Amino acid sequence: MTAPAHVHAAPPQSFLRKYVFSVDHKVIGRQYLDLALVAVVTGMVLSWIMRFHLGFPDTAIPGLGKVAPTGAAGGVITPEYYLELMTMHGTIMVFFVLTTAPFAGFGNYVLPLQVGAEDMAFPRINMMSFWVTLLAFLVLVAAFFIGDGPPLSGWTAYAPLSAVGKDAGPGQGMGQTLWAFSIAIFCIAQLLGALNFIATTLDLRTRGMSLARLPYSTWAWFITAVIALIAFAVLMPACILLILDRVAGTSFFIPAGLVLSDRLQPHAGGSPLLWQHLFWFFGHPEVYVAILPGFGIVSHILPVFTRKPLLGPRVFIACLIAIAFLSYTVWGHHMFLSGMNPFSATLFSVPTLVITIPATIITLLWIGTIYGGRLRFTAASLFALGFVSVFVSGGISGFFLAQPSTDIYLHGTYFVVAHFHFVMGVAAMFGIFAGTYFWFPKLFGRFMNETLGKWHFWLTLIGVYCIFMPMHYLGLAGNVRRYSAFTDDYLKPLIPLHRFITIAALFTGAVQLIFLFNLFRSRFRGAKAPDNPWEATTLEWSTSSPPPVDNFGGRHPVVTHGPNEYGVNDGRGRDYIMQAAD
Amino acid sequence: MAAVMPPPPLTTRPTATVTEAPRAQPGRTGMWIAIATISMSFAALTSAMVVRQSGAPDWRHFHLPSILYANTAVLLISSLTLEWARRRSAAALSVTLGLGLLFVAGQITAWRELSAQGLFLATAASSSFFYVFTALHGLHVMGGLGAVGYLLQRRLVAGRVAPTTFAATALYWHFMAVLWLYLLVLLVARV
Numbered sequence: 001m002t003a004p005a006h007v008h009a010a011p012p013q014s015f016l017r018k019y020v021f022s023v024d025h026k027v028i029g030r031q032y033l034d035l036a037l038v039a040v041v042t043g044m045v046l047s048w049i050m051r052f053h054l055g056f057p058d059t060a061i062p063g064l065g066k067v068a069p070t071g072a073a074g075g076v077i078t079p080e081y082y083l084e085l086m087t088m089h090g091t092i093m094v095f096f097v098l099t100t101a102p103f104a105g106f107g108n109y110v111l112p113l114q115v116g117a118e119d120m121a122f123p124r125i126n127m128m129s130f131w132v133t134l135l136a137f138l139v140l141v142a143a144f145f146i147g148d149g150p151p152l153s154g155w156t157a158y159a160p161l162s163a164v165g166k167d168a169g170p171g172q173g174m175g176q177t178l179w180a181f182s183i184a185i186f187c188i189a190q191l192l193g194a195l196n197f198i199a200t201t202l203d204l205r206t207r208g209m210s211l212a213r214l215p216y217s218t219w220a221w222f223i224t225a226v227i228a229l230i231a232f233a234v235l236m237p238a239c240i241l242l243i244l245d246r247v248a249g250t251s252f253f254i255p256a257g258l259v260l261s262d263r264l265q266p267h268a269g270g271s272p273l274l275w276q277h278l279f280w281f282f283g284h285p286e287v288y289v290a291i292l293p294g295f296g297i298v299s300h301i302l303p304v305f306t307r308k309p310l311l312g313p314r315v316f317i318a319c320l321i322a323i324a325f326l327s328y329t330v331w332g333h334h335m336f337l338s339g340m341n342p343f344s345a346t347l348f349s350v351p352t353l354v355i356t357i358p359a360t361i362i363t364l365l366w367i368g369t370i371y372g373g374r375l376r377f378t379a380a381s382l383f384a385l386g387f388v389s390v391f392v393s394g395g396i397s398g399f400f401l402a403q404p405s406t407d408i409y410l411h412g413t414y415f416v417v418a419h420f421h422f423v424m425g426v427a428a429m430f431g432i433f434a435g436t437y438f439w440f441p442k443l444f445g446r447f448m449n450e451t452l453g454k455w456h457f458w459l460t461l462i463g464v465y466c467i468f469m470p471m472h473y474l475g476l477a478g479n480v481r482r483y484s485a486f487t488d489d490y491l492k493p494l495i496p497l498h499r500f501i502t503i504a505a506l507f508t509g510a511v512q513l514i515f516l517f518n519l520f521r522s523r524f525r526g527a528k529a530p531d532n533p534w535e536a537t538t539l540e541w542s543t544s545s546p547p548p549v550d551n552f553g554g555r556h557p558v559v560t561h562g563p564n565e566y567g568v569n570d571g572r573g574r575d576y577i578m579q580a581a582d
Numbered sequence: 583m584a585a586v587m588p589p590p591p592l593t594t595r596p597t598a599t600v601t602e603a604p605r606a607q608p609g610r611t612g613m614w615i616a617i618a619t620i621s622m623s624f625a626a627l628t629s630a631m632v633v634r635q636s637g638a639p640d641w642r643h644f645h646l647p648s649i650l651y652a653n654t655a656v657l658l659i660s661s662l663t664l665e666w667a668r669r670r671s672a673a674a675l676s677v678t679l680g681l682g683l684l685f686v687a688g689q690i691t692a693w694r695e696l697s698a699q700g701l702f703l704a705t706a707a708s709s710s711f712f713y714v715f716t717a718l719h720g721l722h723v724m725g726g727l728g729a730v731g732y733l734l735q736r737r738l739v740a741g742r743v744a745p746t747t748f749a750a751t752a753l754y755w756h757f758m759a760v761l762w763l764y765l766l767v768l769l770v771a772r773v
Contacts, residue, residue: 121608195615203608208600229615233622237718241630244714249704252634269638269707274630281626560598581598 012549021131023123024549028130029109030443035134036101036432042141043092044509046085050484053077055495055502057485070170071149080170082484083152087171088143090155091179094286095186096137098428102293103228104133104193106435107221109443111197113540114218116206116557116580118550121199129192132185140182147174154482156283157183159253159275163245164267167260180243187236190228197225206539208559213579215538215563216316220296223320227285227292227327235282238275245270276338280331288327290424291391292320294431295362298384300563301438302366304536305381306373307575309564311365319358319365326355336404337411345404352402356395363392379453380534383434386461387427393465394422397472415475418468426464433457433515440519441533445545446526452518456511463508470497535576538563542580609750617757620722624761627718628768631711635772642706646769647695653688654766656681657723661759664730664752675734678755682727689720708773715765719758726755 012018019027052061053076060075071081112120120126143150149171153162157179166173201214201222214222241252245267253275254267303310310316332340332348366388375381397419400406410416433456440448475481479491486492532541539559543552557580565577635641660681667674693713696702701709729751736743 122612191619195612195619198615199608199612203604203606203611205604207603209603210601229619230622233619234626237623237627237630240714240718241627244703244710250710251704251707252630252710256638256640269634269640271634271637274633274637277633278626278630558600560600 021127023119023127025108025112025120025123025126026443026547026551028126029105029107031130032100032105032108032133035130035137036097036105039092039096039100039137043089043097044512046089046092048506048509049077050082050085050089051502051505053082053484054486055499057487057495068149077484079484080152081149083154083482084150084171084175086482087152087154087179088140088150091140091183092137093425094155094290095183096133096140098290098424099190099228099286100133101432102297102428102435103221103224103289104129104190106217106297106432106439107197107224107293108193110439110540111218111221112200112204113442113543113547113551114215114538115201115204116209116539116552116559117200117204118552120196121204122196125192126196129189129196132189132192136182136186136189139178139185143171143175143178146178147171149175151176151179153179156279157242157275158279159242159245159272160255160258160265160270163242163253163270163275164258164260164265165246167263167265177243177246180239180246184236184239184243187232187239190232191236194225194229194232197221198229201225206557206559209539209579213559213562215300215579216310216313217293217296217300219317220292220299220320223324224289224292224296227324228289230328231282231285231289234278238278238282241278242275273335273338273340276335277331280334281328283334284331285327287420287424288323290428291431292323294387294391294428295320297431297435297438298366298387299362300538301380301384301434302369303564303566304438304534305376305378305384306370306566307376308369308373308567311368313562313564316362316365319362322358323355326351326358330355333402333407336407342404349402349404353399356398356402359395363388363395377454378437378534379448379450379457380434380438382454382457383430383437386457387430387434389461390422390430390464391427393469394419394424394427398423410475412480413475414471414479414481417481418471418475421471422464422468426468433460436519438534439540440522440526441529442540442545442547444523444526445529446522447529447533448522448526449518452514456514456518459511459514460508463504463511466504467501467508470501473497532578535574537561537565537576537578539579542578607746609746610753613750613753616754620757620761624715624718624765627711627715631768631772634707634711638707640707642708644696644699644701644706644708644773646712646773647692649688649692649695650766650769653685653692654762656688657685657759657762660685661756664755667733668748668752672734672737675730675737679727679730679734682723682730682755686720686723686727689716692716712769712773715769719762719765722761723758726751726758729754 012022022028049061049064058076061072062075064072064077065075068081071078071084108126151157151162151171152169153172153176157176161168161172162176164172201218244250245252245254249266251267251270253272254265254270255272256268258265258267299310299316329351330348332344333352336345370385397415401410401416401419437448437453474494474497477494479486479494486495529545531543531545539557542557559579560581561577561579563579567575568577569575570577660678663674663681664678667678693716696709696712703710703713733743733748733751
C-alpha cells in the first residue's frame with residue numbers, strides 16, 4: 001500500500017470550512033456546478049432577449065427599458081445593446097458554463113473518486129482555483145453595472161475594436177477592460193485546476209489502477225486538462241498584452257493611422273491579426289476543453305446502460321490523444337476571412353479535415369457500442385444518446401466550414417452559429433445533463449425523477465433541433481450573423497423563420513424549468529438511491545452515496561479489473577464486475 | 583425497432599490482477615506541470631514578439647542596460663547556493679534569498695536606466711516587450727523568493743524542511759535561471 005498523499009485528519013466542523021472554504025474536492029466540484037448553473041441561467045436569459053428582438057424587432061420587451069435605460073429605451077434594444085448582450089452571452093457560456101461545468105465541476109467531483117484517491121493532489125490549490133473562477137465571473141458580470149455597460153466586441157474580443165477604449169463604442173471603455181481582466185483571472189483558475197487534474201491522475205491512483213484501467217471519463221478529463229494547460233497558458237499573456245494596449249498606451253494590437261470617433265488613435269504599428277492568432281491558438285483547443293469531457297461522460301455512461309463494454313477502448317483513448325494534438329494545428333480555420341495568406345488557409349484546412357477522422361471514429365465506436373446492446377432507457381442514457389445525435393448533426397456542417405472555398409461564403413452567416421451551437425454548445429450541454437442524471441444519486445444519495453427527466457430530454461431534443469436546424473438555411477440564404485435586426489434590407493423575407501427560431505428558443509428555455517424543478521425537488525424529496533444504482537463498475541460506485549469526506553471511509557480500494565467489464569458472468573449472477581471487486 | 587440483435591452471450595469471469603500504485607510524488611509532478619505551462623506562456627509571448635517585429639516597420643533597436651549581465655551572474659550563483667543549501671545550514675538559504683532579492687533590485691535598476699534614456703513601456707514595441715518579459719519573469723522570481731523564504735522559515739523554526747518541498751522549490755528556482763538565460767538571449771538577439 002502506498003502512503004496516502006493527503007489525509008483528512010478529521011472532517012472539518014465549522015460551517016465555513018465544511019461548505020464554503022472547503023478543500024474537499026466533492027464540495028468544490030459542487031461549487032463549480034452551482035456557479036455554472038447561475039451562469040447558464042444568466043446566459044440563457046441574455047439569449048432570450050436577443051432572440052426576441054431578432055424575431056420581433058419592433059416589439060418592446062416589458063420591463064427591459066427599466067433594466068437598461070440607455071441600451072433599451074422603451075424596451076426595444078439598440079444595435080449596440082444587442083452586441084453587448086451577444087458578447088456577454090458568448091463569454092459567460094463558453095468560459096463559465098462549458099468550461100466550468102463539464103470539466104471543472106464534474107471532473108473535480110468524480111475524477112479523484114474514479115482513481116481511488118482521497119482528494120486532489122493539491123486540495124488548497126483546488127479551493128483557490130474555484131474562488132478565483134468565481135472572482136473572474138464577478139468581474140465579468142460587474143460590466144453590467146459599472147461604466148457604460150458590457151463590451152460589444154464579441155466573446156473573441158477582436159482587436160483593434162477591443163484594444164482602443166471608449167472611442168470604439170459604448171462598453172468599450174470600462175466594460176472591455178473588465179472583460180480582459182476577467183478572462184486573465186479565469187486563465188489562472190483553469191491553469192491551477194488543470195495542474196491538479198494532471199497530478200492527481202498521474203500520482204494518486206490507487207493500487208491496481210494502471211493507466212489502462214482508468215475509466216474513460218477520467219481519461220477524457222486528464223487529456224482535457226493537458227489541452228487546457230497549454231491553451232490557457234497562451235490566452236493569459238494575450239490578455240495581458242490586451243490590457244496593456246488599453247491602459248498603458250502600448251501598441252501590440254493597434255495599427256497606425258486608426259481613426260475612431262473622429263479621433264486619430266495614439267498608437268502605431270500593432271497587428272490586429274496577432275490577437276486573432278493568439279486568441280484562436282487558445283480558442284480552438286478551448287472547443288475541445290468544452291466537448292472532450294462530454295466524450296468521456298458519454299463513453300462512461302453508454303456501456304452502463306447498454307450492458308456492453310465500450311467498443312475499442314484503446315482506439316477511443318488513442319483518438320482522444322490524436323484530437324488533443326491536432327487541436328493545436330487548426331486555429332487558423334477561424335481566420336479564413338481575416339486577410340491572412342491564402343496559402344496558410346490551405347495549411348490550416350488540411351489538419352481541420354484530418355481532426356474529423358478521430359472524432360468520426362469515436363462516434364462510430366459509440367454507435368458500435370449501442371448496436372446489439374440491452375438498452376436501459378433512463379434520462380442519463382437518453383441524454384448520452386442525444387449527445388451522439390447532436391454531435392453528429394453539428395459535426396457534419398464542420399466539413400463545409402473546414403474548406404476555405406465554402407467557408408468564405410458561410411463564415412459570416414448563421415451557418416456558423418448553427419454549427420458551433422450544435423457541436424460545442426448543445427452537445428456539451430447534453431453531456432452535462434447526462435452527467436447530472438447519472439451522478440446525481442452519488443452526489444446526494446437520491447434519484448432524480450425519471451419521468452420528468454425523460455420529458456426534459458424529449459422536449460429539449462425537439463427544441464434544440466427546431467432552434468438550430470433552421471439556422472443552417474438562414475446561413476445558406478446569406479443571413480449575416482451579429483446583426484441585431486433585418487427589418488430594412490434584403491433579409492426581411494427571412495424574418496418569419498427567425499420568428500420560428502425565437503419561439504423554439506423560448507419554448508426550449510421554458511422546458512429547462514422542468515430540469516430545475518427536478519434538480520431542486522430531488523435534492524430533498526427524491527427516492528433514496530443505493531450505492532451503485534446503475535450497476536456500474538467504476539470506483540465512485542464502490543463507496544457510499546454521498547461518499548464520506550475521505551471518499552472511501554479509511555479504506556484504499558484495490559483495483560483488480562478494468563472499467564469495461566460489462567456483459568460478463570461474474571459467477572454470482574451479475575453481468576458486470578466492479579473495478580474493486582473485493 | 584423490430585430487428586434487435588440477440589444479446590451477446592455472457593463471457594466467463596476475467597481473472598483479477600493487481601498492479602502497484604504509482605509512486606506518489608505530486609509535488610515534483612506538479613512543479614514540472616507548472617514549468618510546462620510557464621514555458622508555454624513565454625513561448626506565446628516570444629511568437630507575439632516575432633510577429634510584431636516583422637509586421638510593421640516601426641521596430642526600434644536599443645542597447646540593453648549592461649547591468650543585466652551582472653544580474654544574470656547573480657541569479658546563476660543563487661542557483662548554486664540553493665544546491666549548497668540542500669545539504670547545509672540555513673546560511674546558504676539566506677544567501678540564496680539575498681541573491682534573489684539582489685537580482686530583483688538589479689532588474690529594477692535596469693528599468694530605471696532604460697527610462698532615463700526615455701524608453702518607457704509604451705515608447706516603442708521593442709521596449710514594450712522588454713518590460714513585459716522582464717516584469718513577468720520578475721513576478722515569477724518573486725514567487726520563487728516566497729518559496730525560498732518559506733524554506734528558510736521552516737529550517738529556522740521547525741529545524742528541518744521536507745525533502746520533497748525543497749526539491750520542488752529547487753526545481754522551480756533553477757527553472758527561473760534557465761528561463762532568464764533564454765530571455766536574455768532573446769532580448770540580445772531581437773531588441
